[in-house]
Amino acid sequence: MVGTDRADRLMTRVGPGPAAGEVADERSETVEISAPAKLTLSLRVTGARPDGYHEIESEMVTLDLADTLFIGPGNGLIIEPGTTWSDSRGRGVSEGPGTEAAGVPAGTDNLVVRALEAVGRSARVRLTKRIPVGAGLGGGSADAAAILRWAGCTDLGVAAGLGADVPFCVGGGRARVTGIGESVRGLTHQAREFTLLLPPFGMDTGAVYRAWDAMLRAGSLPAEGSSGNDLEAPALSVEPRLAVWRQALAAATGVEPHLAGSGSTWFVDGGPETYGLEDRPSLQVGKASARLLRARTVPAI
Numbered sequence: 200m201v202g203t204d205r206a207d208r209l210m211t212r213v214g215p216g217p218a219a220g221e222v223a224d225e226r227s228e229t230v231e232i233s234a235p236a237k238l239t240l241s242l243r244v245t246g247a248r249p250d251g252y253h254e255i256e257s258e259m260v261t262l263d264l265a266d267t268l269f270i271g272p273g274n275g276l277i278i279e280p281g282t283t284w285s286d287s288r289g290r291g292v293s294e295g296p297g298t299e300a301a302g303v304p305a306g307t308d309n310l311v312v313r314a315l316e317a318v319g320r321s322a323r324v325r326l327t328k329r330i331p332v333g334a335g336l337g338g339g340s341a342d343a344a345a346i347l348r349w350a351g352c353t354d355l356g357v358a359a360g361l362g363a364d365v366p367f368c369v370g371g372g373r374a375r376v377t378g379i380g381e382s383v384r385g386l387t388h389q390a391r392e393f394t395l396l397l398p399p400f401g402m403d404t405g406a407v408y409r410a411w412d413a414m415l416r417a418g419s420l421p422a423e424g425s426s427g428n429d430l431e432a433p434a435l436s437v438e439p440r441l442a443v444w445r446q447a448l449a450a451a452t453g454v455e456p457h458l459a460g461s462g463s464t465w466f467v468d469g470g471p472e473t474y475g476l477e478d479r480p481s482l483q484v485g486k487a488s489a490r491l492l493r494a495r496t497v498p499a500i
C-alpha cells in the first residue's frame with residue numbers, strides 16, 4: 200500500500216550515522232513517520248449494530264496537516280506539542296506550549312499504545328502533536344495508522360479494531376469508506392484546498408453517536424442528506440457552542456460551512472484568500488478565539 204517515493208517522505212531514519220568502521224544496526228535507529236490528518240467531506244450513518252458500532256458511508260481525504268512520530272528501540276510514549284502550524288496564509292506560526300498535546304492520554308488509552316499492542320511490537324515513541332484533539336480530524340487514528348505502517352501491518356481488520364477512521368488513515372488519499380470503517384475504496388486524487396476553523400474546544404465522538412442514537416429513537420433526525428453530514432445535528436445537540444462558530448465562519452465567508460466528522464472543526468471549500476481571509480489568523484466571538492487554518496489534500500500514502 201506504500202509507494203516508494205511517498206513512503207520515503209513519510210518514514211525517515213534520523214539520528215547520527217555509524218562511526219568509522221562500524222556498520223549501522225537498523226534495529227537501533229530511530230524512524231520518523233508522518234501521520235496526516237483526515238477530513239470527512241460527507242458522512243451518512245446508515246445504522247447501528249448490536250455491538251454498538253455504527254455503519255457509515257463516507258468520503259474522506261488526507262490533509263497536509265500532520266503529527267510526527269519518532270519511533271525507536273525501547274518502551275514508552277512521550278507526547279509533546281508541535282512547534283508550528285500553518286496559518287491562513289500558509290505560514291508557519293509559533294504556537295504556545297501544550298495547545299495540541301493537552302488532553303491526549305499517554306497511557307493504555309492512547310491509540311499509539313493500543314496499535315503497538317495490536318501488532319505485538321514494543322517501541323519508544325515520541326509523538327509531536329499538531330492535529331488538534333477532539334477536532335474531528337482523526338489525529339489519534341492517524342497516529343495509530345502510522346504505527347501500523349511502521350510495523351508493516353496492512354490488515355484493515357486490525358486497523359478497524361483500533362477505531363473506525365484508522366483503516367482509511369493507513370492508506371490515506373481520497374476514498375469512499377463504508378461498513379464500520381473497515382471497507383476503504385480508493386478514489387482518484389483531487390487537489391483541493393480548504394479553510395478550516397478550529398473552535399477552542401473539542402468534541403467527544405462517542406457522545407455524538409449516542410446523541411444520534413437518541414435522535415433516531417425519538418424520530419427527530421433531520422432529513423437524510425440535509426447537511427451532508429448526519430452527525431452535524433447530534434453534534435450541535437451535544438455542544439450548542441458549535442452553532443456560534445458555524446455562524447462566525449458563514450458570516451466571514453458568505454457560504455455554509457460543513458462540520459468535519461463529529462466536530463469540532465468547521466470547514467469551507469477554497470483557501471482563505473478565496474474569502475479575503477488570508478490576513479486573518481483567527482475569528483473572534485466575544486472574548487473567544489478560533490484559529491483559521493489553510494489545509495490542502497495530499498495523495499494516498
